[in-house]
Amino acid sequence: MTQDRASWLIKDEATLAELVDLMNLSSAEANLLQEMSAAAKDVAPQMTKAFYDRLFAHPQTAEYLQGVGIDRLHGMVQEWFAGLFCGVYDKTYAGRRLRIGEIHVRIGLPVRYPLAMLDVVMPFGETVAKQSAQPEAAAAAFRKVLALDVAIFNQAYEDNQLRHLAELVGGERLARRLLTGA
Ligand code: HEM
Known part of the structure; x- marks a missing residue:
């Protein structure tokens, strides 16, 4: 039987604080990123165009975008970046x-697609970092916040599966044990 883990007690928004700690994201790095905020806003429309070009070029992802207000989505993904x-x-x-x-999660999108989209996002973040007075430190800080975002995005998927399984079997501990496959 798997033993209980301290990580199982960390929930929802608290996961970010835990990950900031894990990744050693410092306030100097956070400031460095903030200094590039205007540069990031400038690059965001280009990033978003590449993002949706990629999704529309693949039938399985394009299917999710049919009938969706694409202009609104463009704006929201720019804001996200x-x-x-x-x-x-x-x-x-x-x-x-x-x-x-x-x-x-709610639109039934397999998590592999958002994860794969990092390939599009990463180079644009690196382009922004190059404009910093400390380009290497800025690029390292960007990689950290992107990794944090990916972890949080993925957490939403895991929480959803766990919640449903816990409801089905009558408790989270049992659900977690079942998910280990043991
Ligand atoms: C790095 C990965 C991704 C990011 C950062 C991202 C970001 C976003 C954001 C910020 C929104 C708006 C959420 C809101 O309404 O508050 C959104 C909605 C949406 N995204 Fe993504 N997305 C990603 C990957 C994908 C992929 C791979 C697809 C597949 C085609 C997709 C399809 C959609 C759709 C259809 C909506 C609209 C959902 C609705 O309002 O019903 N996204 N996304």
């Missing part, structure tokens, strides 16, 4: 990022 450089990674930030993950 610029948000990586907001400089404040607190509970409100975590909540906002979790909600974005939940929206994708």
Whole structure:
């Protein structure tokens, strides 16, 4: 039988604070990102265009975009990208990022697609970082916040599965044990 784990007690928005700690995201790094906020806003429309070009070119992802207000989505993804450089990674930030993950859970989107989209997002973040007075430190800070976002996005998927399984079997501990496959 798997033993209980301390990580199982960390829930919802608290996961971000835990991950900030795990990743050693410092306030100097957060400030560095904030300094590039305007540069990130400038690059965001280009990033978003590449993002949707990629999704529309693949039939299985394009299917999710049929009948969706694409102009609105463009704006929200731009905001999401610029948000990586907001400089404040607190509970409100975590909540906002979790909600974005939940929206994708609700449309039945397999998590492999958002994860694969990092290939599009990463080079644009690196382009922004190059404009910093400390480009290497800025790129390292960007990789951290992107990793945090991916982790939170994924957490929304895991929480959803766990919640449903826990309801079905009558408790989270049992659900977690079943998910280990043991
Ligand atoms: C890095 C990955 C992704 C990010 C950061 C992202 C970001 C967002 C954001 C910020 C929203 C608006 C959420 C809101 O209404 O508050 C959204 C909605 C949406 N996204 Fe994504 N997305 C990602 C991947 C994908 C992929 C791979 C697809 C598949 C085609 C997709 C399809 C959609 C759809 C259909 C909506 C609208 C949902 C609705 O309002 O019913 N997204 N996304």
